[in-house]
Amino acid sequence: MRSKYERPVSLLSRPSGQRLTTSAMIASLAGPDQRTRPAPFGHALAALAETRPEIVGLTADLGKYTDLHIFAKAHPDRFYQMGMSEQLLMCAAAGMAQEGFMPFATTYAVFAARRAYDFICLAIAEANLNVKVVCALPGLTTGYGPSHQATEDIAIFRGMPNLTIIDPCDALEIEQAVPAIAAHQGPVYMRLLRGNVPLVLDGYGYQFELGKAKLLRDGNDVLIVSSGLMTMRALETADQLRADHVDAGVLHVSTIKPLDEDTIIRAAAKPGRLVVVAENHSRIGGLGEAVAATLMRAGVTPAFRQVALPDEFLDAGALPTLHDRYGISTAAMTASIQRWLAA
């Protein structure tokens, strides 16, 4: 724990051009040369709503910040601005679902998981309603500190019966996931990347299927099991490891619940590989522990490591700094795996 106010004032001696700022990456997670698509969720939902008149969009003062404003612009009469009232947002969505509509309700992951949990749990999940809860800023995707960093959202939601949980990797997968979760009857929690979202999976002939893990590349030395933006990092890590003559495979598990246990067990059972689970989430209660328990139950026990956020309230700062500090940048992940292989 940090002692009160203790900050290196040596920061002042750094030339101001060399200071990384918190707001630098507010709009996008993408690297400078990365291909992106703007607001994939908003565009996909607006398009789907053309043929699905029961779809409505609700937000709690975060339409612009969850890309729902694109839907609102295309279908103004089907957009409900609930004000900054997350509990109302979830219960109102439940009420509309009871009346036969399919609400997509958006806010930030922290406010759904923490403030509105009880409302989602009983009004939506217990009634098994067709509400899709779509939340920006999952895991560590903002430098604003613990009030905005949803480092334990999956741990919170995994315990909720009836709820399907997905953690898409890129713009393509978000576009594919929107119709897929609409086709699924029941509540869904989707972690959302917003703004200019990186485009990665098109290079792998990827097709999202709800409940299915997909092997994006195979490798003989390491199997990286990952979700969300960490799959993008895992693919980069695999490239970097190849330069070191380490052969790494990547199994992308974008449906966290229900987990594609068969595919995971089969991949992890292939002998001689280190299994690394990489997630943009606390090491507690996320994909890593879900995979570990699955393998233990099946009697499959490879060498196992986690790339995940520490069990701490994290710092404020610029995202690249924080991703390095907490071990989820490509460079940090590559170094961890090299260290584990050498041990």
Added chain:
Amino acid sequence: MQSQVVRPNAPNLAEHAYRIRRNALLMGEVQGQGYIAQALGVADVLAVAYFHAMRYRPEDPEWEGRDRFLLSIGHYAIALYAALIEAGIIPENELETYGCDDSRLPMSGMASYTPGMEISGGSLGHGLALAVGYALGLKRKKSDAFVYCLFSDGECGEGAVWEAASGAGHWKLDNLIGIVDVNNQQADGPASEVTGGLEALADRFTAFGWYAQRVDGNDIAALTAAFDAARIAAVAQPRVIVCDTRMAKGVPFLEQREQNHFLRVEPDEWQKALAALEAGRAA
């Protein structure tokens, strides 16, 4: 209640407000964007709070006898840092670290980072409910300190605000002074459209048993009178001052710009903004 609750008007409240705005602009420039219009809008309120109403010791921000100031709206940290610098609680040279890695001045206010920051706000809706606890605790300790809580029009959408309003009224917390910044703005647009009900805000608090006032939050004389009344009113009720403020107040070309929760200011505009502010100071 505090002794000497009515103090002579500090003659230079407008000058303090000017300097708070200037500090905010200098911090805003470090990020190039952010909650700058809010900070400019609420500067007069903070000048009156810190240089007329509140009791504190700059050299000892944790002094037991201080009035507590709870910033519920964590994103307004830039405004509070500007005031804390002007009050001598944070050294002026730190403003250039605003929102930088390892700074004591993160973009969202947090108690563990910054002297003078009592709570970690940012998950909106906590402040007023926390203030109820502070007020109960101070009463239990027989302290005569006040608890001030700054929250916002958009924040009034949160149910927890109204749980706190009800609780404070029930407990007759006359040592609690709520300040609502009504700038008619929130993340998705004008608060009058996104949330609504702004005209009735003071009445809503009155209905919960509060002593409510509504003032022009950019009129220093009106603010001074309202803070005085809030402190001395001989009623066993929590107090609220609903402050109507103008976003970006003091920098006319930013006031005229389409109002935005997260304002982008171009690199060449900062000097212009400082100059415009300075021009208003002389006037």
